[in-house]
Amino acid sequence: MTAATLTGKDLAAAIRAETAARAAEGPRPRLAVVVATADEASLWYVRSIAKAATGAGIACDLVDLGPEAAPAHVGETLERLSGDPSVHGVLLQTPLPAGASAQELAGAIDPAKDVDGANPLSLGRLAAGLPAFAPATAAAVMALLDHHGVELAGRRAVVVGRSTVVGKPLAHLLLDRDATVTVCHSRTRDLASVTSQADVLVAAAGRAGLIGAAHVAPGAVVIDVGTNPTPDGGLTGDVDAGAVRDVAGGLSPVPGGVGPVTTALLLRHTLEAARRA
Amino acid sequence: MTAATLTGKDLAAAIRAETAARAAEGPRPRLAVVVATADEASLWYVRSIAKAATGAGIACDLVDLGPEAAPAHVGETLERLSGDPSVHGVLLQTPLPAGASAQELAGAIDPAKDVDGANPLSLGRLAAGLPAFAPATAAAVMALLDHHGVELAGRRAVVVGRSTVVGKPLAHLLLDRDATVTVCHSRTRDLASVTSQADVLVAAAGRAGLIGAAHVAPGAVVIDVGTNPTPDGGLTGDVDAGAVRDVAGGLSPVPGGVGPVTTALLLRHTLEAARRA
Numbered sequence: 001m002t003a004a005t006l007t008g009k010d011l012a013a014a015i016r017a018e019t020a021a022r023a024a025e026g027p028r029p030r031l032a033v034v035v036a037t038a039d040e041a042s043l044w045y046v047r048s049i050a051k052a053a054t055g056a057g058i059a060c061d062l063v064d065l066g067p068e069a070a071p072a073h074v075g076e077t078l079e080r081l082s083g084d085p086s087v088h089g090v091l092l093q094t095p096l097p098a099g100a101s102a103q104e105l106a107g108a109i110d111p112a113k114d115v116d117g118a119n120p121l122s123l124g125r126l127a128a129g130l131p132a133f134a135p136a137t138a139a140a141v142m143a144l145l146d147h148h149g150v151e152l153a154g155r156r157a158v159v160v161g162r163s164t165v166v167g168k169p170l171a172h173l174l175l176d177r178d179a180t181v182t183v184c185h186s187r188t189r190d191l192a193s194v195t196s197q198a199d200v201l202v203a204a205a206g207r208a209g210l211i212g213a214a215h216v217a218p219g220a221v222v223i224d225v226g227t228n229p230t231p232d233g234g235l236t237g238d239v240d241a242g243a244v245r246d247v248a249g250g251l252s253p254v255p256g257g258v259g260p261v262t263t264a265l266l267l268r269h270t271l272e273a274a275r276r277a
Numbered sequence: 278m279t280a281a282t283l284t285g286k287d288l289a290a291a292i293r294a295e296t297a298a299r300a301a302e303g304p305r306p307r308l309a310v311v312v313a314t315a316d317e318a319s320l321w322y323v324r325s326i327a328k329a330a331t332g333a334g335i336a337c338d339l340v341d342l343g344p345e346a347a348p349a350h351v352g353e354t355l356e357r358l359s360g361d362p363s364v365h366g367v368l369l370q371t372p373l374p375a376g377a378s379a380q381e382l383a384g385a386i387d388p389a390k391d392v393d394g395a396n397p398l399s400l401g402r403l404a405a406g407l408p409a410f411a412p413a414t415a416a417a418v419m420a421l422l423d424h425h426g427v428e429l430a431g432r433r434a435v436v437v438g439r440s441t442v443v444g445k446p447l448a449h450l451l452l453d454r455d456a457t458v459t460v461c462h463s464r465t466r467d468l469a470s471v472t473s474q475a476d477v478l479v480a481a482a483g484r485a486g487l488i489g490a491a492h493v494a495p496g497a498v499v500i501d502v503g504t505n506p507t508p509d510g511g512l513t514g515d516v517d518a519g520a521v522r523d524v525a526g527g528l529s530p531v532p533g534g535v536g537p538v539t540t541a542l543l544l545r546h547t548l549e550a551a552r553r554a
Contacts, residue, residue, distance in 0.1 A: 103405040124401025128380040128441045154466045162452050164405045171448070171460070175439050178464040180471060183448070187455040189431045194457060 003248040004148075006223070008140070011147040012260035016056050019268045022275070023057035029274035030059040031089040031115065031266075032081045036069040036096055041229065046093055049263060056267045061087070071100035075108045082110035088277055089115035089270035103164060112276065115269035117169060127172045133269050138169040140261035141202055141223050142177075144252060150200060150221050153178035158195050160184045160211065160238070161204035166225055170202060191215065203238035211239040219249035225258050235259075280525040281425075283500070285417070288424040289537035293333050296545045299552070300334035306551035307336040308366040308392065308543075309358045313346040313373055318506065323370055326540060333544045338364070348377035352385045359387035365554055366392035366547035380441060389553065392546035394446060404449045410546050415446040417538035418479055418500050419454075421529060427477060427498050430455035435472050437461045437488065437515070438481035443502055447479060468492065480515035488516040496526035502535050512536075 023029055031053055033046050046062060053060035063081070065074060074096065081090045090113045094102050106118035114122045117135035125132035134142075145152065157179040161167040167183055174181045184194050186205070195201055195215040203211045204225035216222055226238030237254030244251055252258060300306055308330055310323055323339060330337035340358070342351060351373065358367045367390045371379050383395035391399045394412035402409035411419075422429065434456040438444040444460055451458045461471050463482070472478055472492040480488045481502035493499055503515030514531030521528055529535060 101407075103402075103407055120401035120405045120407060121398045122401065123404050124397035124399065125380075127400050127404060127445050128397045130378075130380055130397060154464050156471075168404050168449070168452075172445070175445075175460055175462070178462070180459065180461050180465040182457065182459040183452055184457050185452070185455070187431050188457040194433075 003222070003245045003251040006144060006148045006221070006250045006252040006257060008144050008147075008252065008257045008259065008261040011143060012264040015143075015261070015264035015268055016052065019058070019264070019271050020056040023271055027274065028057060028059055029088045029270045030061065030086060031091060031270045032061045032063055032084075032087045033091045033093055034063045034065065034074065034077055034081070035093045036065040036067060036074055036100070037093065038067040039095055042093055042095060049091075049266060052263050053267055053270070058267055058270055067097060069097055071097065071105060074100060075105050078105060078108040082108065082113055085277070087113065088274035089113055089266075091116050091266070092118055113273050115266055115273055118165070123164065123169055126169055129176065133273075134173060135165045135169050136262045136266040136269065137166050137204075137225060137258065138173055139265050139269075140258045141166075141170055141225060142173050143261055143265065144223060144258060145200065145221070148221075148250060150250070152200065154180070155199040156180050156182070156197055157200040157202070158182045158184060158198035159202045159204060160191070160195060161202075161206065161225070163204065166204040170204070174200075205238050207238055208236050209238070209240045211244060213240070213243040213247045216244050216247045218247055220247075221250040222248045223252045223258065224254050226254060227259065280499070280522045280528040283421060283425045283498070283527045283529040283534060285421050285424075285529065285534045285536065285538040288420060289541040292420075292538065292541035292545055293329065296335070296541070296548050297333040300548055304551065305334060305336055306365045306547050307338065307363060308368060308547045309338045309340055309364045310368045310370055311340045311342065311351065311354055311358070312370045313342040313344060313351055313377070314370065315344040316372055319370055319372060326368075326543060329540050330544055330547070335544055335547055344374060346374055348374065348382060351377060352382050355382060355385040359385065359390055362554070364390065365551035366390055366543075368393050368543070369395055390550050392543060392550055395442070400441065400446055403446055406453065410550075411450060412442045412446050413539045413543040413546065414443050414481075414502060414535065415450055416542050416546075417535045418443075418447055418502060419450050420538050420542065421500060421535060422477065422498070425498075425527060427527070429477065431457070432476040433457050433459070433474055434477040434479070435459045435461060435475035436479045436481060437468070437472060438479075438483065438502070440481065443481040447481070451477075482515050484515055485513050486515070486517045488521060490517070490520040490524045493521050493524045495524055497524075498527045499525045500529045500535065501531050503531060504536065
């Protein structure tokens, strides 16, 4: 068996096109990205968001506080942007300067503008089944599953990774769709014995090649959230795609799977925040 | 094999005694319980909290809005109590009048006074690993496991029930202790095949006798959170104790397990809120 490739490119293009069409109808949505790092990969990602935003008719302000910014200054900036009626979406880019907690600081982002679901209140509202923006990556996994018609109700979903930006919110989104959900992590014993029970397996651990053929049940759907840098400057996922492809029923590629959908949803969230404002 | 009885009575007494000793040292902590129901079981529970509070040197105000209270009036009351410096803990009792959402209304409780972890922000902070009050029932399950020396790191924990007050926060508390966590619910297929993989099984579904011998692995620890009314006016758990006792390694009783620890922790949380104020 060779797994179907669960690409995100078509879906991302469709979301971007729909977002651009709606953005063109009214006042231009505006996203503010707060950066306090000199990390090249992070800055590259921010530029790619800005480019995608511009392409969709969404203004994108880069608010660069520099890698030496004091945590309090980051917090004040997020508060100022939250109070600025011309800004509809606020994104706090990581990494942050030493001593700064992204979770604590994100509490300063108005939930109505929290387009990447970083404020703990957004996560809590999501968990409680109340309206909230989910982190774009977690939302992208769900959108990709839906786009490829993957059934979730009553099925076993296993998420590898318990981060606040992917694993935990994703567990709530999957539960909300009536999947039976297991969360694994670095302390899980005999990972393969747990992951191989999954109908739907999501790898979000940030470890290249963590998931091999032995981790996957025949025919399972595997979504790879990993974006690990390779020596040649590329990206590789958490899944050993060469091995898993022969076992899984479907596998999302890296790059070209969850990634482009994530960026597209960030723009859609910004549009939604602008239209609700 | 006969399961050890994982009683909560000793633990609850110890928590109450320690709380009473600390409460006697300084200004008297005060808990406000907001009630908007005529439900007899709920009112009985509130009276039992008030009695336990008094016994621990904690003042307990019953704020009875009546079963016809408008949701907005409930919200305003929670806001007023949150702003009242003489009140240290605020508890919103369910059920609420038709049309009122406990999750939405609890957003009006100051997280610093949210001693039963009902505000979605408390749940989000808990999930994000930030300081917050956990719902007392979820905290009681953890306290009971610790009291009886149950190892969690690297072990498989299965929670049956996905409520905002027990199942979901408990999943985060167990994850935080490095358990591999699965959440099951009414839509889970072949429940016994999932629950029988648990080293630690927590039944919090609210269905009497849901968990039988076939649901439990030999030697597993089973915590029964169920409090289902019996025809004779008593309480019974979600676990068929007679059957499970022969399979499990340990089983918490109903009544006398999680319940008394929950009430004791509500008082301890109120004391902590008062001492931080």
